[in-house]
Amino acid sequence: EPEVTQTPSHQVTQMGQEVILRCVPISNHLYFYWYRQILGQKVEFLVSFYNNEISEKSEIFDDQFSVERPDGSNFTLKIRSTKLEDSAMYFCASSPDRWGTEKLFFGSGTQLSVL
Amino acid sequence: SQQGEEDPQALSIQEGENATMNCSYKTSINNLQWYRQNSGRGLVHLILIRSNEREKHSGRLRVTLDTSKKSSSLLITASRAADTASYFCATDYNNNDMRFGAGTRLTVKP
Numbered sequence: 001e002p003e004v005t006q007t008p009s010h011q012v013t014q015m016g017q018e019v020i021l022r023c024v025p026i027s028n029h030l031y032f033y034w035y036r037q038i039l040g041q042k043v044e045f046l047v048s049f050y051n052n053e054i055s056e057k058s059e060i061f062d063d064q065f066s067v068e069r070p071d072g073s074n075f076t077l078k079i080r081s082t083k084l085e086d087s088a089m090y091f092c093a094s095s096p097d098r099w100g101t102e103k104l105f106f107g108s109g110t111q112l113s114v115l
Numbered sequence: 116s117q118q119g120e121e122d123p124q125a126l127s128i129q130e131g132e133n134a135t136m137n138c139s140y141k142t143s144i145n146n147l148q149w150y151r152q153n154s155g156r157g158l159v160h161l162i163l164i165r166s167n168e169r170e171k172h173s174g175r176l177r178v179t180l181d182t183s184k185k186s187s188s189l190l191i192t193a194s195r196a197a198d199t200a201s202y203f204c205a206t207d208y209n210n211n212d213m214r215f216g217a218g219t220r221l222t223v224k225p
Contacts, residue, residue, distance in 0.1 A: 043152075109155075
């Protein structure tokens with residue numbers, strides 16, 4: 001079965017540094033998402049992306065966050081100046097149609113640790 | 116803001132028993148989905164139930180939906196140790212994107 005792949009699996013950074021988390025969604029999917037999960041806690045929606053623009057974002061997704069689909073295959077999440085509280089597992093997901101009619105396919109996540 | 120809320124937060128049962136997890140939500144929905152997460156891994160889709168459906172089955176899984184009570188339940192019958200995981204419900208938020216609850220951590224003891 002096709003998979004969503006995320007790199008790196010672990011990322012350690014210093015507070016204030018920029019990080020870019022990378023995702024390769026399933027090739028024929030049109031909708032892309034980022035979620036995050038602080039250890040053992042709820043899965044929080046960050047942003048959804050369709051047709052090369054953000055379609056929805058949560059209150060977590062402030063000016064420090066941005067997303068991009070630079071080359072038609074990768075989907076990236078950038079955090080400009082990381083904070084300690086950004087430490088979490090970040091999940092990328094994709095779907096062939098908006099989620100309401102189709103399930104989401106999730107990657108295995110990137111564990112971000114901000115020191 | 117959060118949409119689905121699972122109950123209980125944690126559930127521990129013996130292998131062979133049935134496990135029931137509940138989900139409540141606040142706004143009207145088009146669909147509700149259940150996902151499973153093994154420790155430290157991504158979420159895996161289990162089942163989707165549409166707002167005009169009341170019950171759906173998939174193998175040992177049975178999902179019900181009561182839109183009048185804004186609630187859903189996931190029943191796993193004849194549980195196995197391999198069913199140990201966290202289970203999340205997800206609903207559309209303002210008819211847009213999917214929001215998850217905090218999950219139910221299920222432990223099935225052999």
